[in-house]
Amino acid sequence: xxxxxxxxxxxxxxxxxxxxxxxxxxxxxxxxxxxxxxxxxxxxxxxxxxxxxxxxxxxxxxxxxxxxxxxxxxxxxxxxxxxxxxxxxxxxxxxxxxxxxxxxxxxxxxxxxxxxxxxxxxxxxxxxxxxxxxxxxxxxxxxxxxxxxxxxxxxxxxxxxxxxxxxxxxxxxxxxxxxxxxxxxxxxxxxxxxxxxxxxxxxxxxxxxxxxxxxxxxxxxxxxxxxxxxxxxxxxxxxxxxxxxxxxxxxxxxxxxxxxxxxxxxxxxxxxxxxxxxxxxxxxxxxxxxxxxxxxxxxxxxxxxxxxxxxxxxxxxxxxxxxxxxxxxxxxxxxxxxxxxxxxxxxxxxxxxxxxxxxxxxxxxxxxxxxxxxxxxxxxxxxxxxxxxxxxxxxxxxxxxxxxxxxxxxxxxxxxxxxxxxxxxxxxxxxxxxxxxxxxxxxxxxxxxxxxxxxxxxxxxxxxxxxxxxxxxxxxxxxxxxxxxxxxxxxxxxxxxxxxxxx
Amino acid sequence: xxxxxxxxxxxxxxxxxxxxxxxxxxxxxxxxxxxxxxxxxxxxxxxxxxxxxxxxxxxxxxxxxxxxxxxxxxxxxxxxxxxxxxxxxxxxxxxxxxxxxxxxxxxxxxxxxxxxxxxxxxxxxxxxxxxxxxxxxxxxxxxxxxxxxxxxxxxxxxxxxxxxxxxxxxxxxxxxxxxxxxxxxxxxxxxxxxxxxxxxxxxxxxxxxxxxxxxxxxxxxxxxxxxxxxxxxxxxxxxxxxxxxxxxxxxxxxxxxxxxxxxxxxxxxxxxxxxxxxxxxxxxxxxxxxxxxxxxxxxxxxxxxxxxxxxxxxxxxxxxxxxxxxxxxxxxxxxxxxxxxxxxxxxxxxxxxxxxxxxxxxxxxxxxxxxxxxxxxxxxxxxxxxxxxxxxxxxxxxxxxxxxxxxxxxxxxxxxxxxxxxxxxxxxxxxxxxxxxxxxxxxxxxxxxxxxxxxxxxxxxxxxxxxxxxxx
Numbered sequence: 001x002x003x004x005x006x007x008x009x010x011x012x013x014x015x016x017x018x019x020x021x022x023x024x025x026x027x028x029x030x031x032x033x034x035x036x037x038x039x040x041x042x043x044x045x046x047x048x049x050x051x052x053x054x055x056x057x058x059x060x061x062x063x064x065x066x067x068x069x070x071x072x073x074x075x076x077x078x079x080x081x082x083x084x085x086x087x088x089x090x091x092x093x094x095x096x097x098x099x100x101x102x103x104x105x106x107x108x109x110x111x112x113x114x115x116x117x118x119x120x121x122x123x124x125x126x127x128x129x130x131x132x133x134x135x136x137x138x139x140x141x142x143x144x145x146x147x148x149x150x151x152x153x154x155x156x157x158x159x160x161x162x163x164x165x166x167x168x169x170x171x172x173x174x175x176x177x178x179x180x181x182x183x184x185x186x187x188x189x190x191x192x193x194x195x196x197x198x199x200x201x202x203x204x205x206x207x208x209x210x211x212x213x214x215x216x217x218x219x220x221x222x223x224x225x226x227x228x229x230x231x232x233x234x235x236x237x238x239x240x241x242x243x244x245x246x247x248x249x250x251x252x253x254x255x256x257x258x259x260x261x262x263x264x265x266x267x268x269x270x271x272x273x274x275x276x277x278x279x280x281x282x283x284x285x286x287x288x289x290x291x292x293x294x295x296x297x298x299x300x301x302x303x304x305x306x307x308x309x310x311x312x313x314x315x316x317x318x319x320x321x322x323x324x325x326x327x328x329x330x331x332x333x334x335x336x337x338x339x340x341x342x343x344x345x346x347x348x349x350x351x352x353x354x355x356x357x358x359x360x361x362x363x364x365x366x367x368x369x370x371x372x373x374x375x376x377x378x379x380x381x382x383x384x385x386x387x388x389x390x391x392x393x394x395x396x397x398x399x400x401x402x403x404x405x406x407x408x409x410x411x412x413x414x415x416x417x418x419x420x421x422x423x424x425x426x427x428x429x430x431x432x433x434x435x436x437x438x439x440x441x442x443x444x445x446x447x448x449x450x451x452x453x454x455x456x457x458x459x460x461x462x463x464x465x466x467x468x469x470x471x472x473x474x475x476x477x478x479x480x481x482x483x484x485x486x487x488x489x490x491x492x493x494x495x496x497x498x499x500x501x502x503x
Numbered sequence: 504x505x506x507x508x509x510x511x512x513x514x515x516x517x518x519x520x521x522x523x524x525x526x527x528x529x530x531x532x533x534x535x536x537x538x539x540x541x542x543x544x545x546x547x548x549x550x551x552x553x554x555x556x557x558x559x560x561x562x563x564x565x566x567x568x569x570x571x572x573x574x575x576x577x578x579x580x581x582x583x584x585x586x587x588x589x590x591x592x593x594x595x596x597x598x599x600x601x602x603x604x605x606x607x608x609x610x611x612x613x614x615x616x617x618x619x620x621x622x623x624x625x626x627x628x629x630x631x632x633x634x635x636x637x638x639x640x641x642x643x644x645x646x647x648x649x650x651x652x653x654x655x656x657x658x659x660x661x662x663x664x665x666x667x668x669x670x671x672x673x674x675x676x677x678x679x680x681x682x683x684x685x686x687x688x689x690x691x692x693x694x695x696x697x698x699x700x701x702x703x704x705x706x707x708x709x710x711x712x713x714x715x716x717x718x719x720x721x722x723x724x725x726x727x728x729x730x731x732x733x734x735x736x737x738x739x740x741x742x743x744x745x746x747x748x749x750x751x752x753x754x755x756x757x758x759x760x761x762x763x764x765x766x767x768x769x770x771x772x773x774x775x776x777x778x779x780x781x782x783x784x785x786x787x788x789x790x791x792x793x794x795x796x797x798x799x800x801x802x803x804x805x806x807x808x809x810x811x812x813x814x815x816x817x818x819x820x821x822x823x824x825x826x827x828x829x830x831x832x833x834x835x836x837x838x839x840x841x842x843x844x845x846x847x848x849x850x851x852x853x854x855x856x857x858x859x860x861x862x863x864x865x866x867x868x869x870x871x872x873x874x875x876x877x878x879x880x881x882x883x884x885x886x887x888x889x890x891x892x893x894x895x896x897x898x899x900x901x902x903x904x905x906x907x908x909x910x911x912x913x914x915x916x917x918x919x920x921x922x923x924x925x926x927x928x929x930x931x932x933x934x935x936x937x938x939x940x941x942x943x944x945x946x947x948x949x950x951x952x953x954x955x956x957x958x959x960x961x962x963x964x965x966x967x968x969x970x971x972x973x974x975x
Contacts, residue, residue: 095697095731098723100722101719102721102762267899299895331827337830347588347590389823395798400801423744426747442788473784479746491748496715500668500669
């Protein structure tokens with residue numbers, strides 16, 4: 001007795017073609033039955049619904065069955081007669097694709113980050129050529145399924161008022177201006193296209209050169225006169241009183257310029273509830289009095305940041321004049337703790353806690369404090385590339401965690417970051433420098449222009465075609481075309497390429 | 504479906520409640536707490552009944568499936584995530600890092616590249632970091648060629664293998680070679696899933712599902728495979744790196760994670776992978792492309808992506824990605840301080856140099872790594888700085904003269920060491936005056952700024968310092 005499974009509607013015929021004559025006999029018989037059943041089914045109104053029938057009187061020997069099986073995929077194990085014939089006859093049941101529709105798991109966030117403006121133009125009481133706006137998002141970083149990305153993060157290029165000991169790669173970029181902060185700042189804007197400058201007043205450290213607050217203010221004045229982009233200062237003398245002194249002198253000197261001011265020396269009491277030191281209160285008073293934007297700094301301490309922000313808010317400084325600095329460190333040196341701090345800040349800000357809503361400023365340039373960025377260990381590969389890759393990695397961690405503003409040092413890392421932000425924010429390229437970022441910069445002349453710069457200018461005027469560049473990949477060409485004309489150029493379906501064969 | 508809430512009290516009910524301490528915890532409740540936060544494992548309890556074990560495992564099962572591929576020692580596992588952000592608990596499914604080779608390479612180049620990839624490594628805190636897996640791409644589209652390439656790769660390395668082709672015939676040719684080695688098939692798509700499913704069943708493989716920008720299809724295919732008994736699945740929503748589409752990629756990663764850990768959508772509750780290697784399509788200049796790839800990789804690691812395929816096996820790119828990954832996937836509850844003590848390096852004697860450092864794991868790890876690397880014979884006094892690094896601890900006052908003196912007394916330094924020279928890190932220069940005052944019998948000197956320079960410093964200075972002391 002053999003059990004035979006009959007095929008259901010829509011299934012394919014059995015593929016088995018046994019070599020032996022006897023096997024064929026059985027298969028033929030089954031196939032015949034199938035045909036018969038199909039005919040019955042084809043009669044209107046009749047719907048056969050059974051999984052197996054019993055063929056009586058057929059008693060094939062085991063050898064025959066195993067032959068039959070070896071011909072019919074998939075043959076598994078040594079089967080009992082009943083199971084064997086099932087496989088022999090039946091093609092596998094057709095596999096149905098599960099139906100699924102993903103409902104985007106959207107959450108509503110009652111809160112949003114504040115919008116902060118950097119710098120002030122003449123109309124606003126300053127002397128900057130333009131201002132920049134950051135923050136304002138009401139979703140976690142890059143959750144576009146929940147909402148838009150309002151403002152592109154700003155990169156402030158850092159200038160030191162005293163050579164902090166620049167490594168080889170950085171010396172190539174700033175070696176000629178390292179002794180003169182104003183010239184350094186000017187180079188950053190004129191040559192490297194900086195849109196914001198942070199002046200690090202590291203010479204004010206009492207244990208170091210110990211420059212006075214007045215000298216620091218004078219340096220700031222020179223920088224403000226040399227460039228017309230928004231400017232900030234970082235004071236990190238390691239001494240609260242000295243920091244406040246420097247901050248006050250600078251705030252006064254730059255009255256109306258809407259500086260972004262950071263002091264990294266403010267220490268919180270060990271216990272919540274204990275009063276803050278006078279210097280901390282003075283720090284916020286000064287910012288308020290001279291109308292600057294003030295940064296609350298506490299490394300890897302979300303509650304500490306909220307405490308400082310609350311102090312500022314209680315002084316009636318609006319959240320649009322405060323920023324939060326969680327103390328970014330280079331990858332491998334506790335970056336994850338800063339990431340976690342930023343997670344907390346973002347979550348609380350979106351819940352609606354005002355104390356967490358000042359936008360986040362993070363300093364990936366701190367990657368240069370770690371030896372991986374500059375050490376010449378041969379087994380670690382080129383230190384030139386490493387300096388860039390470690391600062392970029394740190395910046396990536398900051399961006400992915402929701403930083404609204406970055407402070408960076410190395411031009412190669414800055415260029416990489418700006419190019420990435422062009423793509424993430426689909427920013428229309430309007431100046432030569434930004435176009436150059438997406439060109440090969442090797443002046444090969446094959447496009448007909450003498451330099452990539454000339455080509456960039458022609459592209460901006462609409463006088464050249466991106467395709468003329470022979471040094472770019474199709475993806476590179478698509479990228480630049482789209483960025484030159486974000487509204488006009490539609491995304492190219494070719495982008496969904498099969499990387500398996502194209503990389 | 505709502506988010507699953509795990510309660511230590513519920514776990515506690517299933518434990519023996521004898522507080523025997525064999526699991527390393529003082530009480531069953533502490534064990535329950537640690538099970539929920541995943542800093543211990545349930546098999547540590549020797550007295551648990553089988554039924555209770557099963558119940559606890561079910562109760563604590565993370566929403567995201569845990570998957571593995573490869574075989575033997577090199578098998579890799581990922582997934583098992585249960586939170587959106589690290590601050591909520593921890594990330595668990597450490598990013599598997601794979602590099603690619605392809606079937607149009609000459610045999611010589613293929614072997615060379617496989618060896619380059621497999622040998623790319625660095626040591627940090629005494630741990631050696633290597634590439635986790637190798638991806639083989641079928642560029643030719645020829646099953647025979649692919650089969651030969653897979654065979655050559657498998658003969659050269661025992662790293663887990665990802666077979667990359669959208670053509671089932673090619674995948675099958677590769678899977679056949681790796682029978683029993685559980686490769687990851689990349690990928691099942693809306694067009695080939697039926698055939699890929701057959702291969703996965705026949706050769707017992709793991710499967711990546713690739714559905715660019717169509718998350719409904721991604722879930723459909725995953726649910727179908729799961730129903731058919733293939734559970735080692737990983738989702739690829741497509742890695743795009745061009746204007747705007749890159750934003751979609753970042754957004755989709757978070758969307759899938761949210762759907763899994765917060766909304767409990769079973770169909771997409773699998774680990775997620777990306778392919779930063781697509782960066783190489785954007786630039787002809789290889790360095791530019793490698794830097795872009797590095798950027799994408801680090802964005803993805805921060806977002807908790809579970810597997811990445813990279814294209815440029817450059818140590819300077821591999822290092823930052825691994826550095827970040829090791830941090831992001833480190834459990835925040837695990838200790839970040841080491842025990843203060845007088846540590847001996849390379850069998851020192853009573854006249855060997857004495858140095859001092861902080862008890863922050865990272866600091867100690869770096870310093871001890873350098874001392875080992877250069878076989879520096881010395882004593883290292885590790886003082887309790889509340890797990891702060893030296894420079895931070897100088898600022899906070901934890902790395903100060905009093906603290907150093909206290910530790911010197913506690914560990915009886917004066918009787919273990921005959922000379923009276925103490926070397927302190929240059930970054931602690933500011934405590935020098937007070938320390939000299941506190942240790943009048945000692946000569947306190949500034950060492951180098953970075954511990955990698957200790958060996959050179961000692962070679963140049965130590966004999967001189969000893970001689971000076973002898974003269975005095």
